[in-house]
Amino acid sequence: MDLQDLHDMAAAERDRQKPIRVLCCTSTGCQAANSLGVKRNLDSAIKRGGLSDRVEAIGVGCMGFCGRGPLVEVHSADTTEITLYEEVTPEDSASIIEALDGGSTTCLKGDPNHPFFSRQVRIVRENSGLINPERIEEYIAVGGYEALYKALYEMSPEDVVQEMTTSGIRGRGGGGYPTGLKWATVAKMPGDQKYVICNGDEGDPGAFMDRSVLESDPHLVLEGMAIAGYAVGANHGYIYVRAEYPLAIARLQKAIQQAKQRSLLGSQILGSPFDFKVDIRIGAGAFVCGEETGLIQSIEGRRGNPIPRPPYPAQKGLWGCPTLINNVETLANITAIVRRGGAGMPRSAPRRAKAPKSSRSPARSATTV
Amino acid sequence: MPATAATDTATAKSTDANPKVDKRLKVIDVTMKRNHYRQDALIEVLHKAQEAFGYLEPEILEYVARHLKLPLSRVYGVATFYHLFSLKPSGEHTCVVCMGTACYVKGAGKILDQLQAELGIAVGETTPDGQISLAAARCIGACGIAPALVFDGAVAGKLDTEETLARVKAWQP
Structure with a gap:
């Protein structure tokens, strides 16, 4: 696989896509409100109406308004206008399809231009809610894995680390440690064997940004991990996910398999000498395993007892090797930084924070998600 | 080691007598084999064991400990540390x-x-x-x-x- 193959695959996927895409959220939040029933009925309504040649219903990731789920959005190739439906029930979902041909719908219409949506600057969640997370083709069609190609062929590992530093990105797990500095530390450590760990053991009540990213755009995280591996000199990555996120685990497993088949993970990625494999580790219900040393213990198959630092994981982490450990959301930012360059990242945080997103960004500034 | 040998035969006997148990033990065996009997796969193996048996009975913990060559204390420690593992059978x-x-x-x-x-x-x-x-x-x-x-x-x-x-x-x- 090389860049041309990637572009060919993207073009083929864009050709395949129907002009009218009915996007139905199939993330955990909406699934709990029976969005799978909605999706089934949308599919059968399309078939019944004989619209299969120009309309398709797609199960997508989180659209970001879980409280009003299940959400359905209609995107049409002829117009930029989006129709949003909220709290759709399986019973009246068929009327959404009828409304495409001038019929009327009984579904509750939402406002896609509501300030809740319009004030968001989407970086990490650029594709989420727009692509089917279970198909790598859709990710590639929106430019997926091109950042990895750019990093492998146009940048040296030091360049990648430099871009992270320039972007000012800080750890999105909550600690806010400068990511560029962390990467530089791991990159500088001697030793042939290093690891990248993606921390998906998010456990604070009401917090599920990691789940949202993993469920909606798993390839984004995998690509970010591969770039991280290239930058710090690691060829093995682990994603540690809570067992409470079965859907995220299933979608990640699928994504890893698809990426492996197309040599976007595994050995000789995109025809370069760089190897990187990713394994999933599933948690078992221990809040403390979100702490990095506890998490490393858990990956090693032990009780997740945190151990005092130093030595930091960057010096002596998984199996005593230098280990880069980043949160899901941090790793999901990597492709954007590589693509736009560190200086090209929008800054919504207070000026002195100099970061693409701050944990304490004031309510009045635009929200970066 | 006579003690281990005795438990081995005991397990073998009970699995012979009950084909259902044997099948469920096979799930654990397959998982351990897939992970090359690596000791760090302990949590994965316990997940599978709990999936197959519903809970982790002491015999299962012993079985896993023996095959991964881990001290039973370590297996018991892990099984009790994580909330998702249950040592008691759950209801229907x-x-x-x-x-x-x-x-x-x-x-x-x-x-x-x-x-x-x-x-x-x-x-x-x-x-x-x-x-x-x-x-x-x-x-x-x-x-x-x-x-x-x-x-x-x-x-x-x-x-x-x-x-x-x-x-x-x-x-x-």
Whole structure:
């Protein structure tokens, strides 16, 4: 696989896509409100109406308004206008399809231009809610894995680390440690064997940004991990996910398999000498395993007892090797930084924070998600 | 080591006698083999064992310890450290009440109290007839539909006490 193959695959996927895409959220939040029933009925309504040649219903990731789920959005190739439906029930979902041909719908219409949506600057969640997370083709069609190609062929590992530093990105797990500095530390450590760990053991009540990213755009995280591996000199990555996120685990497993088949993970990625494999580790219900040393213990198959630092994981982490450990959301930012360059990242945080997103960004500034 | 040999034959005998047990042990064997009997795969193996057996009985822990060449204390330590592993059998049905902040604010605490009173068991226990297990979870991530409960793996939201009790009672014979 090389860049041309990637572009060919993207073009083929864009050709395949129907002009009218009915996007139905199939993330955990909406699934709990029976969005799978909605999706089934949308599919059968399309078939019944004989619209299969120009309309398709797609199960997508989180659209970001879980409280009003299940959400359905209609995107049409002829117009930029989006129709949003909220709290759709399986019973009246068929009327959404009828409304495409001038019929009327009984579904509750939402406002896609509501300030809740319009004030968001989407970086990490650029594709989420727009692509089917279970198909790598859709990710590639929106430019997926091109950042990895750019990093492998146009940048040296030091360049990648430099871009992270320039972007000012800080750890999105909550600690806010400068990511560029962390990467530089791991990159500088001697030793042939290093690891990248993606921390998906998010456990604070009401917090599920990691789940949202993993469920909606798993390839984004995998690509970010591969770039991280290239930058710090690691060829093995682990994603540690809570067992409470079965859907995220299933979608990640699928994504890893698809990426492996197309040599976007595994050995000789995109025809370069760089190897990187990713394994999933599933948690078992221990809040403390979100702490990095506890998490490393858990990956090693032990009780997740945190151990005092130093030595930091960057010096002596998984199996005593230098280990880069980043949160899901941090790793999901990597492709954007590589693509736009560190200086090209929008800054919504207070000026002195100099970061693409701050944990304490004031309510009045635009929200970066 | 006569002691190990004796348990080996004991396991072999009991598996011969009960083909169902044998099949479930096979699930564990396959998982261990796939992980090349690596000791760090312990949590994966215990996940599979619990999936197959419903809970982790002492014999299973011994079996896993022997095959991964780990001290039993280590296996027991891991099995008791993580909340998801249970050393006691669970009931036919499970009802999990989310006690995350959003659900708690929306009255999950009251629902849980009512359930405990109605079933006569505390959180983490099973009714004496082995029908219903009651559990509380930290945030299950369905705050949009708080208060949320999980009935036998299916999430249900925006529930009140009456509806919850009705659903649970429907399980009782």
